[in-house]
Amino acid sequence: MIRRPTLAVVAEAAGVSLKTASRVLNREPNVADATRERVLDAATSLGFRRNAVAADLARGGFSRLVGFITGDLANEFYSALASGIERELREHGLQLLTASSDEDPEREGSLTGELLERRVGALIVTPAGADHSALRGEIAAGLTVVVVDRPAAGMDVDTVVIDNRGGTRAAVDHLLAHGHRRIAFVGDAPHLWTYQERSAEFLAAMQDAGVPDAERWLRSGAHDAAAARDLVVELLAAPEPPTAVLAANNRATVGTLQALRDASGGDQVAVVGFDDFELADLLGITVVAYDAVEMGRRAAELAVARSADRDRPVELVVLPTRVVPRGSGERRPR
Amino acid sequence: MIRRPTLAVVAEAAGVSLKTASRVLNREPNVADATRERVLDAATSLGFRRNAVAADLARGGFSRLVGFITGDLANEFYSALASGIERELREHGLQLLTASSDEDPEREGSLTGELLERRVGALIVTPAGADHSALRGEIAAGLTVVVVDRPAAGMDVDTVVIDNRGGTRAAVDHLLAHGHRRIAFVGDAPHLWTYQERSAEFLAAMQDAGVPDAERWLRSGAHDAAAARDLVVELLAAPEPPTAVLAANNRATVGTLQALRDASGGDQVAVVGFDDFELADLLGITVVAYDAVEMGRRAAELAVARSADRDRPVELVVLPTRVVPRGSGERRPR
């Protein structure tokens, strides 16, 4: 285990002071070309590599790391976010530190702590719980926090979300335009902000279309595909079965498709899913799509901007969605 | 922007020396209970948070960070890896630093540099290129490197891969057992180690089965779904069209399915895909499956083990695969 050369060693080898070596390696001006080259030569021949840990400590304040606390890295939505975040950070010479909360508020809290110990310059969070008192204190202490996917209740921070209401409205209108009236909404946990937004807009759109009591076809609890399937099976067996289903997220879509595959006449039921997925094209599933990578990129952008200017106004970025027709959403009721 | 209290401040508030405060906060023994409590009280009331940057520097050597260089974080395979890695690292008090190489060897090199500056204790890499000269030097200098998914040519490091040959053999045998002889293999870029393993075993298995000239049905270049589709379309139009297709990765599987959907009689062709995917179940696609999260976990485990014992023998972990029959692989030739 060889010891890495330090700046001091490089400086000595080049016959200059530590500070001059530091200037060269940080590309600072006011160094004679000859000196610069001597230092550079010494550095490469010694295999010097700067120590970012020491540099960050010396500089004081924050490190050049940004933390990302996500619900579940293995979920394709969150990994798309991470990908966009990482790409944008890199442009600014920042590195990404990721951590999974497993959607557990308590874990989210302890992860926040660990990342803060690392003195991250900013924290990008997909809030799991409702209580962010810990974070609030940190923000007061100067921490940059950006929230993605869902707003953090009661916190005045930069936020990036998609246009949940617009997407839902467009999906419902799409189905209405194809002649459907009995449209079901299959959503996940009622306490999620995205559920609330989407379900509320669903009801509003139905009401605007003159369909009374749309609550009949409103279901929640589809936190996974199996639960969604059960909900759809039950809907189909009810007195007034829906002729179309709006699945409120990608897991709900999978469950819906499973239920329809198994049901007699299931292939007659129209389906629109929220969230695009790779095989939707192959399966011919109409979806409400948006760009998750861009979402991450924008979040990172906001984090960088606020770190540079703590006094800028808090921003709320709402990304557009669009309906992508692929067949399943264009079936007409019989 | 408030200044965080340091250990020294906490110590003073508690009326003890810096070192004693350090002992308490690091849960070291040999501190009187009364003292311990005084320090803890001071720490919490001051809102103290240890500075991991300073701690790592003082400890010297490496930081408590582990780097992961992946091909593309947005790809579900890599994000599953990342998820497994992160989970295992957390158990050991380590944090994960992720970076995407975009499968570009040059980028892989510069990312390696950046992570090393951060003094990561270990590097987990999905090697993009063939040249790892930079890494080799670092390993000599004491860096722990673990390689996942594909071995790094000419480097004697801990490695985690799946049983590509066994999986391929099982898939071919599965198709043979269902009566197929004209089996096609649709693989991605020929320079990829996984391609070489899988294609070689495909040919060997065919030969063992007494099918001559299986090269007729061997294709490469399916780096994305569109390319795979073209390859399959061409295969089906040839004089001796295959009655079954073994798609060598998840993108190839998608392309194959697209081609079969569009071809007349395509629904007669059997399909087995390498790599499982969420909707394979719904689509009834038989696949060669394995556990990518576990793969990441094992890699992290190896990284931790080697960091603790630099002299342990280099390990090669080969994870099992299994054929999951779902219908598409059980069709018999007509």
Added chain:
DNA sequence: CTGTTAGCGCATTCAC
């Protein structure tokens, strides 16, 4: 059980 003395590797004054 507790405190003192030195650094870790670098950046940052301020001189020269």
Added chain:
DNA sequence: GTGAATGCGCTAACAG
């Protein structure tokens, strides 16, 4: 253009 001195916040020997 260049350098000497000082400190970032903490850990690590040693002493007491």
